[in-house]
Amino acid sequence: MHDIHLNLYPGEFLALVGMSGGGKSTILRLIAGLEPPTAGDIQRQNGLVMRMMFQNDRLLPWLTNLDNVSFRSHDPAIVQQAKSLLTAVGLADKSDGYPVQLSGGQKQRLALARALLAKPQLLLLDEPLGALDALTRQHMQDLILDIFTKQHLSSLLITHDVNEAARMADRIVVVKDGKLAYETSGARGHHQRKLRTQRREF
The missing domain is CATH 3.40.50.300 (P-loop containing nucleotide triphosphate hydrolases)
Known part of the structure; x- marks a missing residue:
């Protein structure tokens, strides 16, 4: 540079x-x-x-989609925020599923929701x-x-x-x-x- x-x-x-x-x-x-x-x-x-999204979604395949966003938090406020973000990116009905069940575009939407959790x-x-x-x-x-x-x-x-x-x-x-x-x-x-x-x- x-x-x-x-x-x-x-x-x-x-x-x-x-x-x-x-x-x-x-x-x-x-x-x-x-x-x-x-x-x-x-x-x-x-x-x-700051938060970052990569070309590779870097999701954790052993966690549910909701847990990928909330980082398995037990804080009700964080879990609710994660659910709201899943709704915002159009994945509310996928919260209990796993990344392997998602298309490429859905995985990136999930990665976007995760990046937004920290506001x-x-x-x-x-x-x-x-x-x-x-x-x-x-x-x-x-x-x-x-x-x-x-x-x-x-x-x-x-x-x-x-x-x-x-x-x-x-x-x-x-x-x-x-x-x-x-x-x-x-x-x-x-x-x-x-x-x-x-x-x-x-």
């Missing part, structure tokens, strides 16, 4: 786009704290709650829709955008799909050879422009 200067603002949906190996996932892992920077620093808002302010998306068919992928895009809006999240999406980035993001940054090549607006860019007068960095 070279000369990376990137800001993500509250309420913004930012997409990083580029070819495999270009550095976009490395940037996300640095932001998430999964890798330490070798130079420079990453500044985060104090108390910022994150920032949702990091590392190509979570890359393995889905086109129709399921579009449905997941709609679901993520709906939850993004209703829960007043900020999101950083990593994708190699330019159309996906254009459809979902306020702002798109193209990453090439470990550098930020250029920036443009996505379909939600009008929303992003409205935020400019009230932005605070994370």
Whole structure:
């Protein structure tokens, strides 16, 4: 990575786009704290709650779908929140089942519900829709955008799909050879422009 200067603002949906190996996932892992920077620093808002979705759903196959979201909590409030999240992602009738019984799209919906349990302010998306068919992928895009809006999240999406980035993001940054090549607006860019007068960095 070279000369990376990137800001993500509250309420913004930012997409990083580029070819495999270009550095976009490395940037996300640095932001998430999964890798330490070798130079420079990453500044985060104090108390910022982040959660991450991966291309691999990373579900626990021996737990029920409800327990995958609630992490087997015995706290009634957490269990109720997990049930509400399953309803929000359209899996209320699958709560007692297991991940092996779900389709690829349903598994990613379950992973999304799990990521939302902690009520994150920032949702990091590392190509979570890359393995889905086109129709399921579009449905997941709609679901993520709906939850993004209703829960007043900020999101950083990593994708190699330019159309996906254009459809979902306020702002798109193209990453090439470990550098930020250029920036443009996505379909939600009008929303992003409205935020400019009230932005605070994370």
